Structures are given as structure tokens and as C-alpha cells.
Amino acid sequence: MPNAPADPPCHTRAHPPCRLRVQRRGPLLVDGPVEVELEDGTTVRSDRFRVALCTCRRSRRYPWCDTSHRERVRNPPP
Amino acid sequence: MNDDRRGPGLPAARGPLSAAVLAYLCDGGALPPVEAAAGAPPYGDDLQLALYLCYELHYRGFAGVPADREWDPGLLRLRAALEQRFLTALRADTPVHGSLDDALAALLVEPVHGTGVSHWLRDEGELWHLREYAAQRSLYHLKEADPHAWVLPRLWGRAKAAMAAVEFDEFGGGRGDRVHARLFADLMADLGLDTSYGRYLDAACAEALAVVNMMSLFGLHRALRGALVGHFAAVEITSSPGSRRLAEAMRRTGAGAAAEFFYDEHVEADAVHEQVVRHEVIAGLLQQEPHLAADVTFGIDATGHLEDRFGERLLRAWRAGRSSLRAPCGPPAAAPAAVS
Numbered sequence A: 001m002p003n004a005p006a007d008p009p010c011h012t013r014a015h016p017p018c019r020l021r022v023q024r025r026g027p028l029l030v031d032g033p034v035e036v037e038l039e040d041g042t043t044v045r046s047d048r049f050r051v052a053l054c055t056c057r058r059s060r061r062y063p064w065c066d067t068s069h070r071e072r073v074r075n076p077p078p
Numbered sequence B: 001m002n003d004d005r006r007g008p009g010l011p012a013a014r015g016p017l018s019a020a021v022l023a024y025l026c027d028g029g030a031l032p033p034v035e036a037a038a039g040a041p042p043y044g045d046d047l048q049l050a051l052y053l054c055y056e057l058h059y060r061g062f063a064g065v066p067a068d069r070e071w072d073p074g075l076l077r078l079r080a081a082l083e084q085r086f087l088t089a090l091r092a093d094t095p096v097h098g099s100l101d102d103a104l105a106a107l108l109v110e111p112v113h114g115t116g117v118s119h120w121l122r123d124e125g126e127l128w129h130l131r132e133y134a135a136q137r138s139l140y141h142l143k144e145a146d147p148h149a150w151v152l153p154r155l156w157g158r159a160k161a162a163m164a165a166v167e168f169d170e171f172g173g174g175r176g177d178r179v180h181a182r183l184f185a186d187l188m189a190d191l192g193l194d195t196s197y198g199r200y201l202d203a204a205c206a207e208a209l210a211v212v213n214m215m216s217l218f219g220l221h222r223a224l225r226g227a228l229v230g231h232f233a234a235v236e237i238t239s240s241p242g243s244r245r246l247a248e249a250m251r252r253t254g255a256g257a258a259a260e261f262f263y264d265e266h267v268e269a270d271a272v273h274e275q276v277v278r279h280e281v282i283a284g285l286l287q288q289e290p291h292l293a294a295d296v297t298f299g300i301d302a303t304g305h306l307e308d309r310f311g312e313r314l315l316r317a318w319r320a321g322r323s324s325l326r327a328p329c330g331p332p333a334a335a336p337a338a339v340s
Helices: B016-025 B045-056 B067-071 B073-093 B100-107 B117-124 B127-141 B157-170 B180-190 B206-220 B222-253 B257-288 B290-319
Strands: A028-031 A034-037 A043-046 A050-053 A071-073 B109-111
Touching: A050 B257, B016 B045, B016 B073, B045 B073, B045 B206, B067 B073, B073 B206, B073 B290, B100 B109, B100 B222, B100 B257, B100 B290, B117 B127, B117 B222, B117 B290, B127 B180, B127 B206, B127 B222, B127 B290, B157 B222, B157 B257, B180 B257, B206 B222, B206 B290, B222 B257, B222 B290, B257 B290
Parallel strands: A071 B109
Antiparallel strands: A028 A050, A034 A043
């Protein structure tokens, strides 16, 4: 959705850019609150101070991380 | 007279040490010599209850006990002896990983066929098991995240900011109705349990007391701040998958919406918290105080050691068809009679 006419262009806004933390294995971390638009057009919201977004697509609480990315092992280490 | 009026009632004694502390709190007796602590079984009911009584004076106290007993020198001297006995045993008995990275890596994998108490509750737990689990855990969850708040003045910079942010989340993000202790009280209400603070102290087994005592021990001693951070990391890292299993147990048994919500909330919240604790609290602390790495590792592994003992105690009782509680948690669900 385009900015309303009253909004200044993005690059002139006073607040700093949104910072993401990415990991090879694990969720994408972003400061909350966030709104996430899903493929079906619905929007979900998290007010947490930090939000972990699933990147492995295995989460049962998608788009939020539920630690399903963790390696599964047959014999737990002692 | 500055007696606490609204705290929980005092529990029953479980042996000479706890009996003496109780008598002292009631203003009726002498404290045992500190040498008495040295001979008591470190994980036993008597020592763990005596220690729990000492610590609880720092949280909400007990009805009728003067509030200034919190800083009573005689009681603090005895507490130090009890702590020494407990901590020495923890250090001797905990299988500690060779490095912090190894300890963390062991927590960050999920067994395909888990044998822990949350696996058992998910697959086989009935409502009376879930009620017992909640009664045992209520000693912590009704003061959830309180023992960890003690560490805040002992951290600086990045570690402090991240720890405070996680604690803010635990305390409901500024909303009283979302404080995790409140959410747990709602879970207990769904299960037909009494939500009063300290109500199930008499019912809780020594293994449950030991887990909570470890938190207070690590939290109240600045010297153990590394262990507190390690303990907190272990809780947060293991919570998300464990909470999912417990949420499934609540759903399968029809425990109720609030009971499901408590664990569903922890699946999501703790998936974030573990990231923050690892990348910011631990990393921030060790950047400033790298010599604490071994203490962080000890805190992680001591938590596993005591949680394993607690889980084994519950499963041993339940597999034999017995109650895990020392005193019944009452109706409504039909449960076997409690045993000591």
C-alpha cells in the first residue's frame, strides 16, 4: 500500500532503519511490535519486544518460530 | 508489629531442621547449630524445606511471621550452612560439560524419542497427572521469573538490557493480566486447583523444592550470577518444545482454554527468549566477565541435573499408579491417595 500523501518519503524519516538479525539455522529476529502479512492476505501481529520469525517453514505457529528448526537426534547426548 | 498478614500459612515440618526453622519463625524456639546442616541429606525433604522457608522470607513471607525475619542474622547464618551443603552437593553431583558451547549445543537438539516428563504427559497424561504437575510447579510458576530478577543489579550494559527485556515479557509486558504468574493461576483454576500463593508447599516433593531453591540460591548471591544466567538460559532454551508437549497434553485432556494458553504462550515467548538469552545475555555477560563461562556452564548443567531428578520422581510415582504429591491436591479429578 503506498504511503499516504502526508507521509514524508522513507529515506527522510527520522527513525533508524529496521534492524533484522539473520542466522543460517534459526529464526529471523526483528524488534517488535510487528505486523506480518501472510500469503492469504491476512495479517497477524506480535507486540513482543523482539519477534522470532520462522525461516525453516516447519513451525506449527507460523510465522512465529516455535524452535522446530532444531536438529532432531536419535540418541540424546548424555 | 510488622507481621506479614497476607502471606501463605506455614507448612508442616519434614524433619528436625525444618521443624527448628518453623519454631523459630513462630518465635517459639532456638535454631539448630550450623553443624546440624552439614549432616543432613542435601536433596532431602528436611534440608530442602528448611532452605525454602529461609528463601521465602525474601519473596512473600508467611502469614504471622515478622517481615524483618528476612534479615535475621541467626537465620542467615543457618541459611548459609544449608546453602553450603546444597551447593557442594550440586557441584559434586552435576555432570558438567567441558565447555559452554558443548552445554548449549546439548540443549539445542531435540530427541526423536524423548523420555522426559513432558513427553510422558503428552502421550499418557491424564487430568490428575496434569493437576499434580501444576501443583508441584506452582511453587515456581506463581512467582515465575521473580528469582531471576535478583540478577539484574549484577549485570551491566547489553546483558542487563536484554535480561530486563525478557523479564518485562515474563511480567506481562506492562499488563497485569498477562504476567506469567497470573497466566499460571488461570491454568490452575482451569484444573480446579487452589490458586493461592504457597498453597501446595506441603504437597510438593523435595525434588520440586530443590529446583526452586536452586533459583533462589543463584539469584540471591552475586557470586553466583554466572550460574543464574546459565540456569535461566537452560530454562528458556528447553521451554519452547516442552511447552508445546504440555499444551498438547492440556488440549488432549480438555483441561481448558487458560491451561492451553499458558503453554501456548510459552512456546512462542520462549522461542524468542532463548535467542535473546544466548546472543545478548550470555554473550554480553561473557564479553565483560569472560571468567564466568564455567559458572554459566555449571548453571545450565545443574538445572538439567535437578530437573532430571524431579522428572524421574514424578514418572516413578505415576508409572506405579501412585500420586507424586506428599499431600493430596483434592477434588475434582479422581486421583490415587498421596504418599510421603
